[in-house]
Amino acid sequence: xxxxxxxxxxxxxxxxxxxxxxxxxxxxxxxxxxxxxxxxxxxxxxxxxxxxxxxxxxxxxxxxxxxxxxxxxxxxxxxxxxxxxxxxxxxxxxxxxxxxxxxxxxxxxxxxxxxxxxxxxxxxxxxxxxxxxxxxxxxxxxxxxxxxxxxxxxxxxxxxxxxxxxxxxxxxxxxxxxxxxxxxxxxxxxxxxxx
Amino acid sequence: xxxxxxxxxxxxxxxxxxxxxxxxxxxxxxxxxxxxxxxxxxxxxxxxxxxxxxxxxxxxxxxxxxxxxxxxxxxxxxxxxxxxxxxxxxxxxxxxxxxxxxxxxxxxxxxxxxxxxxxxxxxxxxxxxxxxxxxxxxxxxxxxxxxxxxxxxxxxxxxxxxxxxxxxxxxxxxxxxxxxxxxxxxxxxxxxxxxxx
Numbered sequence: 001x002x003x004x005x006x007x008x009x010x011x012x013x014x015x016x017x018x019x020x021x022x023x024x025x026x027x028x029x030x031x032x033x034x035x036x037x038x039x040x041x042x043x044x045x046x047x048x049x050x051x052x053x054x055x056x057x058x059x060x061x062x063x064x065x066x067x068x069x070x071x072x073x074x075x076x077x078x079x080x081x082x083x084x085x086x087x088x089x090x091x092x093x094x095x096x097x098x099x100x101x102x103x104x105x106x107x108x109x110x111x112x113x114x115x116x117x118x119x120x121x122x123x124x125x126x127x128x129x130x131x132x133x134x135x136x137x138x139x140x141x142x143x144x145x146x147x148x149x150x151x152x153x154x155x156x157x158x159x160x161x162x163x164x165x166x167x168x169x170x171x172x173x174x175x176x177x178x179x180x181x182x183x184x185x186x187x188x189x190x191x192x193x194x195x
Numbered sequence: 196x197x198x199x200x201x202x203x204x205x206x207x208x209x210x211x212x213x214x215x216x217x218x219x220x221x222x223x224x225x226x227x228x229x230x231x232x233x234x235x236x237x238x239x240x241x242x243x244x245x246x247x248x249x250x251x252x253x254x255x256x257x258x259x260x261x262x263x264x265x266x267x268x269x270x271x272x273x274x275x276x277x278x279x280x281x282x283x284x285x286x287x288x289x290x291x292x293x294x295x296x297x298x299x300x301x302x303x304x305x306x307x308x309x310x311x312x313x314x315x316x317x318x319x320x321x322x323x324x325x326x327x328x329x330x331x332x333x334x335x336x337x338x339x340x341x342x343x344x345x346x347x348x349x350x351x352x353x354x355x356x357x358x359x360x361x362x363x364x365x366x367x368x369x370x371x372x373x374x375x376x377x378x379x380x381x382x383x384x385x386x387x388x389x390x391x392x
Contacts, residue, residue, distance in 0.1 A: 004385035006331055010338035011346070011377050011384075017339075018346045025366075039366060043374065059335055066310045067200040067302040068340075073263045077200050077302030078217075082224060082294030083264060084271065157271055157287055158279070167274075178366070185370035192375060 005052060012048060012056045013063070016040035017070040024072070027174065034174045035072045041092045042141040042182035045099025046133055047189060053096035061089060087152025091145040099140025103186075106132040129190065133183035141182070142175045200260070200302040208250045208300065213309035214316070216301045224294050233282060236289040243296045250304050260299055268292065311336070338384075349376060 019040040024033035044053040060070065069076040071089070080086060107129065146168060154164040208216075230236055247257060268288050276284035311333075321327045353372050357364045 001328075001331065002385070003388050004381060006335050007338065007385045007388065008378075008381045010335050010342055011381050013335075013339040014342035014346045015373070015377060017343050018350055021347075022350075036366060039370075043370070047374065047378075055335075059339060062314065063336070063339065066307060066314070067305070068307070069200065070343075075260060075263060077260070078220065078298035079260065079264075079295040079302065080298075082291065082298050084267065084291060156291065157275065158283065159271075159275065160278070163274075163278070181366050181370065184367055185374060188371045189374050189378070192371075 008048060009052055009055050009059060012040075012044045012053075013059045016044065016056065016060050017063075020070060020072045027177075029173075032170050032174060034178065036178070037072055038092070038141055038145065038175060039178045039182055041096050041145075042099055042137040042179060043185065045096045045140050046103050046137060046182060046186040048100060049104060050097045050100030053100040054093060057093040057096045061093060064089070084153050084156045085149065086156075088145055088149035091148030091152075094148070095140045095145040097140070098144050099136050102136035102139045103133065106136055130183045130187045133186045134179050137179035137182045138176070141179060142172070200299070201306050202250065202252055202256065202303045204251045204304070206249055206251055206304070208246065208304040211304075213305045213313050216305060217313060220297060220301050223297065227290055227294060230290070231286060233285050233289060236286060236293065240289055240293040240296070243293050243300065246300045247296060247303075250300055252303055256303075257296075257299065261295070264291075264295060334388075346373075346377070349373065 016037065019036035022036055024035045026033045041053075041057060044056045047053075048056065064070050064076050064080060065078055067077045071080060080089060150164050150168055151161065153159065153168075154161045157164075159167075227236075227239060230239070268291060272284045272288040275287055315329055315333075318327060318329055318332065322329050350369070350373060353369055353376075354364045357368060362368060
């Protein structure tokens, strides 16, 4: 691991902290305000790839558990692990890894060559890149995080799994919006030649 | 911008070794999962409240940490009382509250450096296996703490620049310049670190 990798990991961890501490954005039509924490998770996965994104989230969670107020609302400490939403926090670690892995897989420069040569013209269109990025962000940043967070919530609160799913449904529109924006941002970063 | 949860003090809770506190916390938290009697849970809760008192925390400081959770617990308790009965709801709320408070006591009485030492000790076996390098972990940790305020300022800068140009900042318009600057910065910082060796 080169120095630059460590610097990038530290920078993205700091970025997620800053995004988490920003006041939530209220949105029309969506009942819950948007926190940007998971937006940072998606960006880390899309831009850094699986290994480094996983380390970013590992570092972030570690800093939070050690007691620095880096979670939304300035919460921190081991108390978070005992709380009902701990699954969503811990789920972000594999979530970032899967986002990074899906990004590699879907935009696969080598792996999907047969498909790529077939629609080479479409390949170049930025629209497809955005769709791929968005799918990666949804797969890792939403589906996987929920897949760990919801059963955890149900277990801790002894709530019915189905009911827990329904309760979390209010967050889905906001998360989808974040995935779209993260995909747009990642595509522009790529166009700027930084990826 | 960032202060840890730690409250300086010299009570017996502060003086106890960090590793021991964390171990006791882990064990008692696990044990509490199997306690179902509301009376016993209430007793445990009162005991933990006593610890909070011993740690010398003010009500205000504790409330600041618990506030987001309390609303969540109330909503959850209501839902649970409606679907599973009052007793079940009481048990769940009491248990969660106790667990959170107990963890808070450890966080408030253990300084960050001691916590880091426990982490490094936990990482020890992995280092001996050659999987990780504790020095690099420490570098990443330190860099992050240093960079949080920097990136906060950077975010404000970009926001103000966009407002000055009559744009309404949104996650999309903020995200791109924020990341471009961050990625460019990574090169500079890495070069500086390597140059110093």
